[in-house]
Amino acid sequence: MRAEETAALRGLRLFEGIAEPTFTDLVAAGYLQFFPPGVTLIRASDPADFLHVVIEGVVELYAATAGRETTMELVRPVGAFILAAVLSDQVYLQSARTLTRARILMIPAERVRRWMAQDAAFMSAITVELARGYRQAIKALKNQKLRTAAERLANWLIIVAAEQGTPGAVEIDIEKRVLASRLGMTPENLSRAFATLAGHGAQTRGTHIDITDPAALRAFANPDPLIDGPE
Amino acid sequence: MRAEETAALRGLRLFEGIAEPTFTDLVAAGYLQFFPPGVTLIRASDPADFLHVVIEGVVELYAATAGRETTMELVRPVGAFILAAVLSDQVYLQSARTLTRARILMIPAERVRRWMAQDAAFMSAITVELARGYRQAIKALKNQKLRTAAERLANWLIIVAAEQGTPGAVEIDIEKRVLASRLGMTPENLSRAFATLAGHGAQTRGTHIDITDPAALRAFANPDPLIDGPE
DNA sequence: TCGACGGATTGATAAATGTCAATCCAATGA
DNA sequence: TCATTGGATTGACATTTATCAATCCGTCGA
Numbered sequence: 094m095r096a097e098e099t100a101a102l103r104g105l106r107l108f109e110g111i112a113e114p115t116f117t118d119l120v121a122a123g124y125l126q127f128f129p130p131g132v133t134l135i136r137a138s139d140p141a142d143f144l145h146v147v148i149e150g151v152v153e154l155y156a157a158t159a160g161r162e163t164t165m166e167l168v169r170p171v172g173a174f175i176l177a178a179v180l181s182d183q184v185y186l187q188s189a190r191t192l193t194r195a196r197i198l199m200i201p202a203e204r205v206r207r208w209m210a211q212d213a214a215f216m217s218a219i220t221v222e223l224a225r226g227y228r229q230a231i232k233a234l235k236n237q238k239l240r241t242a243a244e245r246l247a248n249w250l251i252i253v254a255a256e257q258g259t260p261g262a263v264e265i266d267i268e269k270r271v272l273a274s275r276l277g278m279t280p281e282n283l284s285r286a287f288a289t290l291a292g293h294g295a296q297t298r299g300t301h302i303d304i305t306d307p308a309a310l311r312a313f314a315n316p317d318p319l320i321d322g323p324e
Numbered sequence: 325m326r327a328e329e330t331a332a333l334r335g336l337r338l339f340e341g342i343a344e345p346t347f348t349d350l351v352a353a354g355y356l357q358f359f360p361p362g363v364t365l366i367r368a369s370d371p372a373d374f375l376h377v378v379i380e381g382v383v384e385l386y387a388a389t390a391g392r393e394t395t396m397e398l399v400r401p402v403g404a405f406i407l408a409a410v411l412s413d414q415v416y417l418q419s420a421r422t423l424t425r426a427r428i429l430m431i432p433a434e435r436v437r438r439w440m441a442q443d444a445a446f447m448s449a450i451t452v453e454l455a456r457g458y459r460q461a462i463k464a465l466k467n468q469k470l471r472t473a474a475e476r477l478a479n480w481l482i483i484v485a486a487e488q489g490t491p492g493a494v495e496i497d498i499e500k501r502v503l504a505s506r507l508g509m510t511p512e513n514l515s516r517a518f519a520t521l522a523g524h525g526a527q528t529r530g531t532h533i534d535i536t537d538p539a540a541l542r543a544f545a546n547p548d549p550l551i552d553g554p555e
Numbered sequence: 556t557c558g559a560c561g562g563a564t565t566g567a568t569a570a571a572t573g574t575c576a577a578t579c580c581a582a583t584g585a
Numbered sequence: 586t587c588a589t590t591g592g593a594t595t596g597a598c599a600t601t602t603a604t605c606a607a608t609c610c611g612t613c614g615a
Contacts, residue, residue, distance in 0.1 A: 181455045228409070231408075239393075243571095268593095269593065280594090281595085284594050285572090501562070509602075509603090511563070515564050
């Protein structure tokens with residue numbers, strides 16, 4: 094792994110403040126692998142053998158039941174996923190696949206659990222990360238239960254515009270059908286939601302959205318820090 | 325607190341295996357209080373000052389935005405709630421109110437954080453509990469995104485029949501409008517969902533449901549351990 | 556015993572969302 | 586350059602869910 098990537102890894106909340114030997118060993122024990130797009134990394138109901146860290150590319154966490162499927166989360170660098178299953182030595186609740194070419198660091202679950210017991214700072218970092226993930230999931234549930242599809246899209250636009258550092262515009266870098274699934278709707282419905290937002294300050298043209306009237310968009314979206322806040 | 329209640333508290337996953345002095349001090353530091361029904365215990369966006377433990381009664385966790393409200397979870401004895409906010413010293417994402425007369429043990433957040441840093445077993449128990457809560461939230465999100473209202477009700481019936489130890493029947497001990505909100509629908513829609521299930525092996529009469537044809541109910545519900553499993 | 560109250564149910568209707576089918580369109584490779 | 590391909594969009598329609606109003610019904614207190 095390149096030095097700059099090791100440094101980026103160090104920046105993970107999960108590795109914040111942990112002892113150098115712990116970090117070094119965890120990384121050394123990990124397998125760093127390239128994957129092409131569309132590869133299934135883990136399958137729901139499999140035992141959690143590895144903690145996965147996305148070094149490069151985009152990974153989709155998804156879930157399915159009774160022939161239906163939905164996107165649960167998109168993980169980008171540098172982000173870890175499926176921590177909870179690894180910790181309690183349980184099966185995965187979600188499946189994961191690469192959306193793009195991706196580089197993934199896979200750390201054996203057993204090694205994570207061992208260091209957790211030995212390095213108090215690591216344990217503490219894990220607790221913080223778990224609490225964050227938990228709260229994120231609660232927010233996602235609120236988002237889904239309390240808002241319509243168009244409102245979810247509007248709030249997503251506001252969040253992503255901020256993340257991308259372009260208050261007046263959003264560039265979509267994933268397929269719209271994946272975005273639709275993440276936002277809990279069908280692709281057709283997403284198209285219509287975009288059309289609805291055209292009347293509320295957001296003009297869509299392909300993968301580019303111009304937020305021409307931020308105030309109108311916010312009025313429609315009703316952003317709520319207890320749902321949309323980054324934390 | 326009565327001895328049997330202290331014993332019940334000890335049975336909480338959160339206090340499993342922790343040192344006696346830790347447990348004793350946490351309980352001693354806590355305020356044990358009675359509340360009548362309908363009392364708001366905590367409000368979303370307030371700072372998390374206490375870890376709450378339900379000793380007796382039923383507590384509803386709920387969330388609201390833009391004039392809409394939804395029930396997130398029902399907490400029964402002996403159960404702790406809003407652990408994640410307490411740990412990271414953040415605001416609550418959910419509000420809580422008593423549904424019945426209730427007895428609540430409130431442990432100062434600061435005390436929880438202090439013992440967490442000093443008692444490795446406590447920290448470990450917290451991690452396990454957090455992971456459990458996280459996974460529970462993921463399951464709730466899958467339930468909401470992947471199922472229709474009637475399916476959610478059917479699966480809820482199957483779960484609760486097992487919990488109540490009566491495979492052929494379910495007794496509802498909360499208001500139906502609260503149940504409707506928990507399952508992500510309106511009270512009217514819940515009534516109709518019950519009517520639908522009458523054709524799939526579940527006969528409702530007031531607060532009592534007879535599961536006359538378990539196989540038919542399961543066929544309709546499509547229970548999935550990765551959503552409905554107790555874990 | 557009788558009202559009164561609040562939640563539950565039912566019916567009618569509207570809004571939101573999903574499904575199916577037919578293009579449209581942009582990226583890709585021959 | 587052009588044909589192919591897969592995702593995106595649009596229209597028509599079905600299903601699901603919510604809303605509004607009326608009524609039912611069990612509980613509780615006078």
